Amino acid sequence: MINTPYDLKYRPKILKRFLGQPNAVAQIRGFLKNTNIPPRILITGNTGTGKTTLARIIANKLNNSDEDTIEINVSDKRSIEDIRDLVKIIRFKPKHKYKVIILDEVQGIQKLSSNAFLKALEEPPPHIIWILCTNEPEALLPTIKNRCELIALEHIPPNIIIDNLLYIAGKEQLKIPPKSLMLACKYIAINSNGSIRDSINQFSAFVNRYSSNPKFKIDDSTFKSILLKTESPLDDLAVEFLVNVYKNNIASLIKLALINKDQLVSILFRTMLLNRFIVEELSGAANRRFIPLYKKFQSQIAKPNIKFSVLIHNKLIFVKKELLTKPIDEDSIICALSHL
Ligand SMILES: Nc1ncnc2c1ncn2[C@@H]1O[C@H](COP(=O)(O)OP(=O)(O)OP(=O)(O)O)[C@@H](O)[C@H]1O
Ligand SMILES: [Mg+2]
Numbered sequence: 001m002i003n004t005p006y007d008l009k010y011r012p013k014i015l016k017r018f019l020g021q022p023n024a025v026a027q028i029r030g031f032l033k034n035t036n037i038p039p040r041i042l043i044t045g046n047t048g049t050g051k052t053t054l055a056r057i058i059a060n061k062l063n064n065s066d067e068d069t070i071e072i073n074v075s076d077k078r079s080i081e082d083i084r085d086l087v088k089i090i091r092f093k094p095k096h097k098y099k100v101i102i103l104d105e106v107q108g109i110q111k112l113s114s115n116a117f118l119k120a121l122e123e124p125p126p127h128i129i130w131i132l133c134t135n136e137p138e139a140l141l142p143t144i145k146n147r148c149e150l151i152a153l154e155h156i157p158p159n160i161i162i163d164n165l166l167y168i169a170g171k172e173q174l175k176i177p178p179k180s181l182m183l184a185c186k187y188i189a190i191n192s193n194g195s196i197r198d199s200i201n202q203f204s205a206f207v208n209r210y211s212s213n214p215k216f217k218i219d220d221s222t223f224k225s226i227l228l229k230t231e232s233p234l235d236d237l238a239v240e241f242l243v244n245v246y247k248n249n250i251a252s253l254i255k256l257a258l259i260n261k262d263q264l265v266s267i268l269f270r271t272m273l274l275n276r277f278i279v280e281e282l283s284g285a286a287n288r289r290f291i292p293l294y295k296k297f298q299s300q301i302a303k304p305n306i307k308f309s310v311l312i313h314n315k316l317i318f319v320k321k322e323l324l325t326k327p328i329d330e331d332s333i334i335c336a337l338s339h340l
Contacts, residue, residue, distance in 0.1 A: 007200045010168055011053050015061070018054060019164055019196065020156035027151055028058060037062065037098070038149035040121065040130045042106075044137045045153025048197030051133040054153070055102045058131060063096035075105035080112050087116045090128050098129050106132040107139040122147060155194025155262030157328060162189045164196060165203050176210060180218035186324070187223040190269040193234065194262050224273070231289075234263060238270035239293055242278075243300045245271075245312055245340050253340065257333050264333065265323050272316045279313055282306040315340050 012018045015025055024043075031037050041058065043051045059069040070089070072082045090099060103109060109132075121130060121144065130148075137145060165185040169176065176184070184206050192199035210216050232238075237260060244253045257264050274297070277290035283306060298304075322336040 005201075006168055006172075006204050007197050010164075010171075010200065012050075013057065013060070015057055018050060018057060020160040021050060021054075021153055024054065024151045024153055028054075028061075031149075032061060037129055039124050039126075039128065040132065040148040041151060042132045042134070042137065042140075042145065042148035043151045043153065044134055046155065046193070046195060047135050048195030049153040049156060050196065051135070051153060052102075052104055054151070055104065055131045055133050059100040059102060059129075062098050062100055062129060063094075065096055068094040068096050068098060069100045069102065071102040071104060073104045074108050074112065083109075083112055083117060084114070087114070087120055090120055090125060094127055098127055100129045100131060102131045102133070104133045107134045107136040109144070110141050118144075156196050156199075157194070157262070158186075158189035158265045158324065161192060161194075161196060161199045162186060165189070165199060168200070168203065172207075174207060176207075176218075183218060183220070183223070190265050190324075191230070191232075193232070193266055224276075232266075232270055234267050234270050235274075235293055236296075237263075237267045238274050239296050241267055241271045242274055242297060242312075245275075245316075246301045246304065246308070248340075250337065250340065253337050254334055257337055258330060261328060261330075261333065264328060265320065268316065268320050268323065272313070272320065275309060275313050275316060278304055279306065279309045282309060312340075 015028065018025060043054055045051050056066075056069075056071070059071075060066055063069075070082075070086070072079050072086075074083070086101065090101070092099075120128075124130065132140075132144070132148060134140065162182075162185045165188060166181070169181055169185075174181070184203070188199050188202045188206065192202060210218070216222075237256070241253065241256060244250075244256065257267075260267055274290055274293055277287055277294060278297070280287065281290075281294060282304065319336045319339055322339070323332065
């Protein structure tokens, strides 16, 4: 069994280990190089992409210490008093150069804070650096948002998620046959929607299952059957994708793919599962979970044909392979989708 959860154990403490966010890292190195530190930094991004982690790395880097860092999770009920106290605290000079205040899950701050607090945020003394984190920037007051230097974290691409899981497996000296390990990492990478935390948690579940039963079969069909049972926020996009494949509407496919570039491999994977379901449904052996999605699909493609579905199944496998082996940029997306 795993003792310390991997996501905490492998939370990076230095920029060099902060993965898959080259733009954010370059931006921060730029501030540090010019010692031109913005007084308010806002870190946005989907859950599990590294907001809290990055806030802590920046705070530590500014002072080479954590002594002058205060971290408040605004979504926590007990934080009301902490926020009230901040107005007093920020008047005092820190031990090091800066006092860094991390306000995590900051989207609820308007409701909890006073005018005195908002003023402190707008016009902080020169030794104060605010770092705000949220995955709902649209819920923040524009007066707060617009005054911040924005660091927008992105979805982590599957190849980086795979490398990170292999790194953890190496550090943990896991005794899983390399081929099986790679297969598990690939499945997890395409099923974690660009969230490193999600991928690490899925990986922990996999390791626990494997260590309690080393005979646990690690093959394509085991993973597929696990994933078939899990719903995904990408399911609706998978329906849209597949409808366009059936209608041979390549222009719409490319548009959809480019808008959702960061999650494309995951969407494609869900599309393949859905299409496989259609093949099975048409031949009478389907998994029930996909019925609602199939109905949505059928409202647009009334009578799918089994031969055509099998053909699409094979083409999707090819496209997924293409995308998994190449960097996902505009050219490779267009090139891969043109095979559909
Ligand atoms: N860019 C990254 N590089 C390496 N590990 C990461 C990265 N992002 C996240 N992780 C891993 O995922 C875990 C969770 O990350 P973190 O708590 O920073 O995400 P978050 O964006 O703040 O999520 P939430 O929105 O749920 O608060 C970390 O402990 C770390 O193990
Ligand atoms: Mg967080």
